[in-house]
Amino acid sequence: MTVTGPPLPSARGELSAAVLSALLGGRPHAVSVDGRDPYGDDLQLALYLLYELHYQGFAGVPEEREWDVGLLALRRPLERRFLQALRADVPPLSDAEQALGDLLVEPVGHDGTSVSHHLERDGELWQLREYAAVRSLYHLKEADPHAWVIPRLRGRAKAAMVAVEFDEFGAGRAEEIHAQLFADLMRDLGLETAYGHYLEAAPAEALATVNLMSLFGLHRALRGALVGHFATVEVTSSPASRRLASALRRLGAGAAAQRFYDEHVEADAVHEQVVRHEVVGGLLDDEPRLEPDIVFGVHATGLLEDRLGAHLLKAWRQQRSALRVPLS
Amino acid sequence: MPHTPERLRRVVIDPGGPLLVEGPVKVALGDGSIATSRRFMVAICTCRRSRTYPWCDTSHRRRTKRDRELP
Numbered sequence: 117m118t119v120t121g122p123p124l125p126s127a128r129g130e131l132s133a134a135v136l137s138a139l140l141g142g143r144p145h146a147v148s149v150d151g152r153d154p155y156g157d158d159l160q161l162a163l164y165l166l167y168e169l170h171y172q173g174f175a176g177v178p179e180e181r182e183w184d185v186g187l188l189a190l191r192r193p194l195e196r197r198f199l200q201a202l203r204a205d206v207p208p209l210s211d212a213e214q215a216l217g218d219l220l221v222e223p224v225g226h227d228g229t230s231v232s233h234h235l236e237r238d239g240e241l242w243q244l245r246e247y248a249a250v251r252s253l254y255h256l257k258e259a260d261p262h263a264w265v266i267p268r269l270r271g272r273a274k275a276a277m278v279a280v281e282f283d284e285f286g287a288g289r290a291e292e293i294h295a296q297l298f299a300d301l302m303r304d305l306g307l308e309t310a311y312g313h314y315l316e317a318a319p320a321e322a323l324a325t326v327n328l329m330s331l332f333g334l335h336r337a338l339r340g341a342l343v344g345h346f347a348t349v350e351v352t353s354s355p356a357s358r359r360l361a362s363a364l365r366r367l368g369a370g371a372a373a374q375r376f377y378d379e380h381v382e383a384d385a386v387h388e389q390v391v392r393h394e395v396v397g398g399l400l401d402d403e404p405r406l407e408p409d410i411v412f413g414v415h416a417t418g419l420l421e422d423r424l425g426a427h428l429l430k431a432w433r434q435q436r437s438a439l440r441v442p443l444s
Numbered sequence: 445m446p447h448t449p450e451r452l453r454r455v456v457i458d459p460g461g462p463l464l465v466e467g468p469v470k471v472a473l474g475d476g477s478i479a480t481s482r483r484f485m486v487a488i489c490t491c492r493r494s495r496t497y498p499w500c501d502t503s504h505r506r507r508t509k510r511d512r513e514l515p
């Protein structure tokens with residue numbers, strides 16, 4: 117039985133309402149996904165709720181329901197619709213070296229489509245707080261969905277993946293776990309650090325970025341996509357973290373807030389190398405047929421990150437909150 | 445991370461990027477100061493552009509002109 121854990125959020129439509137009622141003990145009944153927006157609030161929240169059972173669950177939802185066949189049957193059409201949309205919306209490319217190589221190029225000047233560029237140069241404190249609240253959905257379980265790929269890898273890819281994850285999980289020190297460093301950052305910014313606290317406030321675009329990792333992590337068949345996704349995160353993190361650290365400094369955030377991004381500048385400059393050469397390279401040697409999936413993981417991550425970035429910047433440029441529930 | 449004496453430490457050169465060395469390491473900076481890192485792998489900057497020298501911060505990356513603005 118789970119009595120603790122984050123509270124269940126409110127529904128955002130028929131699909132999420134059906135999942136919520138099933139989680140609360142109602143008989144699971146499927147709602148058709150036909151014609152539903154695969155990236156919209158309703159489908160993304162429904163999927164998020166079901167995936168969350170594999171992490172920390174929700175208050176009042178028994179732990180055993182993680183493997184409830186009725187709930188798993190609800191999940192399948194949702195994730196199929198999401199996956200089909202992603203497959204249709206990414207470019208049909210399959211060269212992993214090129215896909216990652218393209219990410220290794222930095223723009224010369226200001227990139228007006230990038231959230232970290234915006235926050236570094238023009239960001240205001242309330243936007244930085246919203247950014248941290250939105251990202252907390254992932255960073256408070258940082259590296260957790262990627263751990264699921266470990267038993268699906270072998271040899272070089274496995275050894276390297278575990279080494280990077282060891283770093284993400286604090287290299288043996290609880291206070292250095294990256295999720296803990298992020299909680300420290302949130303506290304510095306006057307945010308609530310409880311796991312799952314900002315789920316109600318998070319827009320669909322943010323839920324989709326986290327659902328992507330859960331989808332790739334939970335399916336062995338998608339291990340190539342998980343690796344491509346992880347490589348994208350590591351390759352893009354170091355320069356973005358430098359910009360975010362400088363935004364935090366400019367806006368006078370505390371030492372703990374700066375620490376999270378400072379650590380990621382240095383750590384991810386290493387992780388990037390290890391993931392590209394050993395995890396991606398190792399998996400390509402071991403299972404060359406997974407190359408198109410690795411590339412799919414790279415582009416699907418880019419697609420959803422771009423959507424989230426566009427959502428945040430559009431709201432902020434109109435001086436309004438990008439969250440569903442503005443921060444107090 | 446365990447290192448048996450028979451096992452040679454591997455150093456990887458990324459052409460155009462850092463030198464990858466298995467950690468933990470001490471780097472003598474030449475001005476008498478020493479930088480240390482306990483990470484399982486360490487990326488040592490060779491381009492001299494890093495703002496966290498001697499550690500690589502990806503400042504070595506190729507840059508392109510690309511004007512991207514939101515529609």
Ligand code: FES
Binds near residue numbers: 460461493501503504
């Ligand atoms: S080699 Fe990477 S910053 Fe110098």
Ligand SMILES: [Fe+2]
Binds near residue numbers: 258284294380
């Ligand atoms: Fe991290």
Ligand SMILES: [Fe+2]
Binds near residue numbers: 284350384387
């Ligand atoms: Fe990392």
